[in-house]
Each structure stands twice: as structure tokens, then as C-alpha cells.
Amino acid sequence: MIKLPEQVNKAICLLKNSGFEAYAVGGAVRDCLLGKVPFDWDITTSARPEETEKVFCGERIIETGIKHGTVTVIIDGMPLEITTYRIDGDYTDHRHPQTVSFSDNLRDDLSRRDFTINTLCCNCDDKIIDAFGGKDDLKNKIIRCVGDPDTRFSEDALRIMRAVRFSAELGFKIEKNTSDSILKNRQLLSDVSKERLQVEFTKLITGKYATDVIRKYHAVIEVFIPELAPLAECEQHTKYHKYDVFEHTLHAVDAIDFNDRILRLTMFFHDFGKPDAKTTDENGTSHFKGHAVISEKKTRDILKRLKFDNNTINEVSKLVLIHDMKSPRDKIQAKKMMCSLGDETYLNLIKIKRADNMAKADPHAIDEKLKNMRSFYEEIKINNECYNLKSLAVNGDDIKAFGIAEGKEIKSSLDFLLNGVIEGKCQNRKDVLLEYLKENTK
Template identity: 40%
Template sequence: MTEIPQDVKLVLEALEAAGCEAWCVGGCVRDLRLGRTPGDWDVTTNALPEQTLALFKDRAIPTGLQHGTVTVRTPERAVEITTFRRDGDYRDHRRPEQVTFTTSLEEDLSRRDFTVNAMAMDLRGTFRDPFGGTADLEAGILRCVGEPDRRFREDALRMMRGLRFAADLAFSIEPRTAEGIHRCAALLAQIAPERIQVELTKLLTGRGAAEVLRAYLDVLSVFWPEILPMVGLDQRNRHHCYDVWEHTLHALAASPADITVRYTMLLHDIGKPACMRLDEAGRGHFRGHPAESARMADQMLRRLRFDNQTRERIVRLVEWHDRPIVPEDPAVRRCLRALGEEELRKLLAVKRADNLAQAPAYQDRQRELAQVEAILDRLVEEDACVSLRQLAVSGRDLLALGYVGAAVGQELERLLDAVVEGVLPNERAKLLKRAQEHREIFPQAENTGKR
């Protein structure tokens, strides 16, 4: 089992030396029991917040005094220290209106969400597990502490946290807890979109993400109702053996656990229901669905307050997911120019997963995608010119030829197009010669940009 880090031990020792109890608690203890390295370390104590502040002096930050929380900075991390407490009424389904401090560790653990998060351990490895968290860890079960409906009505975000834990740990949710999630799902409408986004992102990158989404579609549809028309929609196309929703889940399961790729898989066919048309033979066609999916994905991601860069990357991958890439140098160069190496590799991962979720007889694009990736690897190794930065001439060179204003950028783009298409080598002399020829063909280049 992974040990408590030295800086966290020093925090525990300082509290104990002051005559107080001090326990690591929650997710860090769960991860220790699973042999994982915890990402965060939380401590619970019978010391009052004022005592904690006085004990750690300038290293202590009063981050949540109304809830008994003080954050202590160590050279390695920030450690949250919270006084043993019992919670009052939850009126906004998120945080208690008031808390009461207590001297009982067990009472503090009883207010927590799931049994696997209601365990505590001290410096010497003394372990407290009053609600059977260890047994649930060993059985791979996620279970609420106490009555599930009460836990979820107190803090509705616990439902998303539960789904996230189930996906990340590949745990099953025990029946009473699952029933509570289904009954209380509508309460998520009252939770801040940013908070839902954080939990959904962690859920999607979990190894059990597809299974959780399949079982808890009603939870997902509270904030993304656009998902529902995909469910049961027969694609009526020989390339597909699943309805749109099942295809989506199989594609997601076949993709790497990368945030942008997983969101792309979840949303890549969201526009299919609106675009579906049947031909005379009753076959389904979805012309224009990548553009419609990209439009809808943009709206859905904005609703959950995604940052612009992440949102734009996902939307671009959704829009590109169905574009063919011929395994030839010019075609791969064009994609590399448009997307960059990192994003193009993600697009190939999207295409692989999408193809693997089609009917087995049509999962024949894997070899072609491998050829595209081999060309990409070679182009990257050769530092092939696909951007203005790599071009062997610059704007200064064109100015010397007599280009002015916007014509400089326009000619650089023309030259880069020629290099990317393989019409010209990326050689300074040949590029300058072509630029001179263009200037003679387009004499207006001299005046472009004049005011």
C-alpha cells in the first residue's frame, strides 16, 4: 500500500503534538487501499479552525471557515484540514446552510457520500471504517452512507460523483444507491454547470464510462436532453449494426481515454437524428450530419461552460470525424496544415473508434488509417513544411520583391499551398522565383493594401 507522503505526515504530527486527533480521510484513504497514488490529501481533526490557523500560522489559509476548513500549504501541495462536523439542512441541494463541530470522528464520517469515501487512517496506520468501505472496495461496489435519497437531496452533485467513481473504478452501483440516483436525477438541474462539467469529464475518461452512460441515460439527459433522440434510432444502413446511441457508446469504449477524443465520440453523431433521410429503398442516409453535430456540440459544450480552447478542439474534431483522408502525402499534408500534429493524431483516434463501432463487415478502414498515420510519422520526422513558420521564405523576402500590404500574406499562403501539394519544393530560390512570377501575373499585388 502506498505510504502517506512525508509533508502530509508532518501536518498530522503537528496536530497530534498539539493534543489533537488527526486523520487522513476520504478519497486519499480510498486510493491508498486500492494501491493508487492519491491526487489530493485531506485531513480531518477535532481541532477547531482557529486552533489550526494558530498552529500553522503563515502556512494556513482560511479557505472555508464557515464549514470548518483550513488549507495548509506544504512545499509539495495544499492539504485541506477540516474539523469533525455534522451538517445542518441543505436548502440548495449543494451545501449545508450551517455546520456544527463535533468531537466524534464517526459522526463526521457518517455525513459523507459513499462508504468507500468514509474511511480514515492516522499516522500509525490505525484504520477507521465504520460503514464497511473496505468490504465494498473489495467487492467493487459503490454504496451510499445511510439513505441514498437523503444523501442526494443534500448534495445533488453526489450523483455525478457516484457515476464518476463507478466509471473510474469500474465499480457497480449497489441497487438502493442506483435507485436513489434515478429518483433524484432531476435535482441536477439546480447544480452549477461548471460543477457538472468537472464530474462529467472525469466520468468520460474512466474505463467504465460507456457502461455507466448506458445505465444512467436519464442523468445525462437532465443537462443534455439532445442525447435522447439518438436512443433506439435505427440507422437502416448496412454499415451499422447498432442504433445511433449504441454506436456512440461502442465508439466511446473503443477510443483512448483522452478528454477531447472521448467528448468527440460522445457528440460526433448527435446531429444524426435531425439529418436522417430514407431513400426509395428505405436505406438511411445522414448527409450533413458532421456539420449539424458540430453545431449542436458547440451549444452543448457552451452550456456546461467549457473553456474556449477545449470546446473549439472538440467541435473541430466532430466536424472532421467523417472526412476521408486519402493515404497519400498531399492529403496528409493538407490535414497536418489544417489541424497540426496533435489534433490530427486525435482525429485518427476518433476515426479508428468510429469505424470499430460499425458493422464488423465494414471495419475495414483500420489498415488505411494505419497508412495515414505512417505517412504522418514520416512527415513529422522529416519536419515537412506545413506552416508559414516552416516556409523557406518570409514576408520580408516578399517585401523586397515589391509586395505590399495584404498581398504579402496572400502570396505566402499561395506558396505554402504549392509546397503542401507537392508542386514546389520548400527551397528559397524556387519559392522566390515563383513569387516573382506571381507578381508579374498579378501586378495588383503592388497596390494591395494601399489606403
């Protein structure tokens, strides 16, 4: 049984009472049957777009995709995409049909959809319509194309990424014919916009079952992230590692909370520079000196290419660059690191280092160091100890009043005083700091 939201129920009933068929369809129905709460609701109907607009003449209407039969109706604050039953024409760009024709037959509309689990629909009587075995596939956790997989993927290549993304999110197995077709047709992803690939890749990498899917379908991802391919060929012959770089990466990704988009991306990219940095000494031991710098550059280039926003690019790239930074040995080093990185990045570095180490030969080798790193942070914060300019007892105005006017010299003076406080050379009191500055000013 599915309990439709009042707005959805109202829309379907209005269409039915006007003489048209209407059903909630697609992902929302699927999610309801999985026990999830849907965010977006779509309705499919036998009403033509102009008839839909007439039925909802008292509501706010947005002609979202009128050419393709879609009208967005806002009912009690909820936007509903209402689309006429349709048959798609030829797809020439592997993304969009050149033409669409409207139909009076629900099955015509459902047959053009991507996967059986997305063809399920229901009306205001809570009756489930299952034309293509979607309920069984949902029950058996299977992703299967509607009809011929080659045809579905040739029509819209983004469906290839949607299939692997659904598998990563839901933990569903991709049916063999669909799976074979994904690998066979993966190069069609070259015709998909980078923005759309980015959205699907982000959902994939934050899926609970992402690593299993990446392991099986890495060739799909390599179409738009070719830098991934060399990782599987990069062995790590060191006492610290037991996997090649590809497997190490997947285990590191798995060790991070799947809901954390930034850290998942960080662990995916953190060792992309290792194949280029690798050297082998006379004993056969692998070395990867400078790999973090190379990884940072590759990460930044890839994220830019996939049209990620600047904040994500900068944050992930920075975390990749510092991922192998040494842990602080004492509270002085912790304060300097907190000052340099900021609180959030410092705490994220603990998570990153833990995930990185969980993918190594001894997953608990640095547990004590990370425990200390966290303890230093908590003690500093609880005691309100000074570790950055914000917590320093003097500011730029105080330095100006002291007699230093130049901007660069003011900043240098503040940094000098902060360092003195952190290293215990002087107390964090205004009078003490200014006296300390006087004693050390030529």
C-alpha cells in the same frame, strides 16, 4: 497498511500531542487502499478551528472555510485541509448545509459523508477506522451511500454525479438502493451549477469504465445534456452500421484512450447531429447528410452551456466537424490536409476515424487508408518535405522585395507558391519560387 506522507503524519501527531483526535480521511485513504497515489489529503479532527490554528501557529494557515470548520495548513509545501468533526444542518439548495455544528464524536462526522468507501480514516499509528463497512465495500467494489440514499442525494445533488463518476473511474458497481435513488432523484441535478457538473462529467467520460456507466445511467446525463436522449431512438439502417447512434457512440468512445480528454469528448459528441439529419430513401436506407455540421453546432452549444474553457470548446467542436473527412489518397492530399489542419489535429483525426470505424459493421474497413494516412505523415516529416508556409523557402519579406506590397496579395502569393511546391510544379528553393511567381504574375 497505509504509509502516510511525512506532512500528514506530522499534522496528525501535532494535533494528537495537543490533546485532540485527528485522522486522515476520505478519498486519500480510499486511494491508498486501492494502491493509488493520492494527490490531496484531508484531515478530520476534534479540534475546533481556532484550536487548530493555535496548534499550527508556526505554519502558514489559510482560513479556507472557517464557517464550516475547515482550515488549510501548509506543511513543508503540502496544503492540508483540516476540518473539525461536524454535524450538518438542513440543506435548502440541495448543495450546502445552512448551518453546521461542531462535534467531539468522529462517527457524527463520518455519518454525514457521501459513500462508505469515503468514510475510511486512519491515524499516525496506521490504524484504519471503518465505521460504515467501507473496507468491505472497497474489497467487493461497491459504491453505497452512507445511511439513506434519498437523504444523501437530497442534501447534496452533486453526489448523484459523484456516484456515477466513481463507478466510471473505478469500475465499481453501484449498490441497488443507491442506484435506484440515483435514478429517482436525478432531476435534483438541475440545482447544481454547470461548472460542477462539467467537472464531474469530464471525470466520468475519461473513466476507464465510462461506457458501461453511461449505458446504464444515461437518464442522469440527459438531465443536463438532453441532446443525448434522441440518439437511442435513431436507428442506422445502412450497410456500414450495426448499432443505433447511441450504441455506436458508446463503442466509439470505448475505442479511444480513456486518458485523452479531448478525444473522449469528441467521440461522445461526434454524432449528436444524426437524429436531426436523418432521412430514409425508398429502399429504407438511412442517410445522414450534413450531420457533422449539426453535430459541431450542438457540441459547441453544450460545451458552452457546461462552462468548458474556450480551448476545449474550439478543439472538440473542430474535431467533431471534421470527423468524417475523407482520408488522403496520396501524399499531395496529405500535405494539403496537414497544412489545413496542423500536425496535432491531423494525427488526432487518424485516431478519431479509427475509433469511429471500430464502432461500425466492419471495424477494419478503412485500416489500409488510415495506415497510409499515417505513413504519408511520417514520410513527409522524415524527409522534411514542404507542406506549410513555415517550411516554404520564401516568406512575406521576400514577396515584398519582389514588388508585391499589399498584405492580401502577399498572402495569396505565398499560398500560390506553397500549392505549387506541394503539387510538384516547382522546387522549394527561393530562386526557383521567385522565378515561378514571376512567370505566373500578370
